[in-house]
Amino acid sequence: MQLPLWAVQLVRVDPWPQEESADLWATGEDHAGQRWALRSTRGHRADAPLIEWLCYRLCDLLHIANPGYAVCQTSEGELVFGSRWADDAWQYAPH
Numbered sequence: 001m002q003l004p005l006w007a008v009q010l011v012r013v014d015p016w017p018q019e020e021s022a023d024l025w026a027t028g029e030d031h032a033g034q035r036w037a038l039r040s041t042r043g044h045r046a047d048a049p050l051i052e053w054l055c056y057r058l059c060d061l062l063h064i065a066n067p068g069y070a071v072c073q074t075s076e077g078e079l080v081f082g083s084r085w086a087d088d089a090w091q092y093a094p095h
Contacts (some may be wrong), residue, residue, distance in 0.1 A: 007073040008082060013038065023048035027085060028072060035085035036072055049081035056083065 010028040025043030028036045039048040052069070059066045072082035 004070055007071045007079055008034075008036070010036070010072050010074050010082075013074050018044055023051075025080070028074070028080075028082065030072070035087075036070075036082035037085050038072060039081040039083075040078065052081050052083065 008030050010030055012029045013026050014028070015026050016024045023039060023043060023045045024037055025040040025048070026038045028038050030036065039052050041047075041049060045051075056066055056069045058064075067084040067086040069081065069083045072080050074080065
């Protein structure tokens with residue numbers, strides 16, 4: 001996957017309840033209406049953006065499908081890691 005040269009500009013950011021996710025900081029929306037799952041260093045885990053980026057890069061190198069990712073920028077200028085929000089995605093749960 002080729003990453004965009006510029007950060008994706010977000011027009012809206014909605015905080016995510018911490019009890020619903022271990023490291024999802026917020027969700028955001030860009031000018032085109034695309035939703036993003038956001039990880040920030042000021043979230044529950046300061047290393048969440050790095051971990052997410054490494055996992056996505058591994059998926060790219062191993063040709064494992066993923067929804068896509070980018071550096072996103074909030075209206076306050078903060079840079080965060082964003083992965084495209086995939087509605088109706090199926091998530092494997094071994095239990």
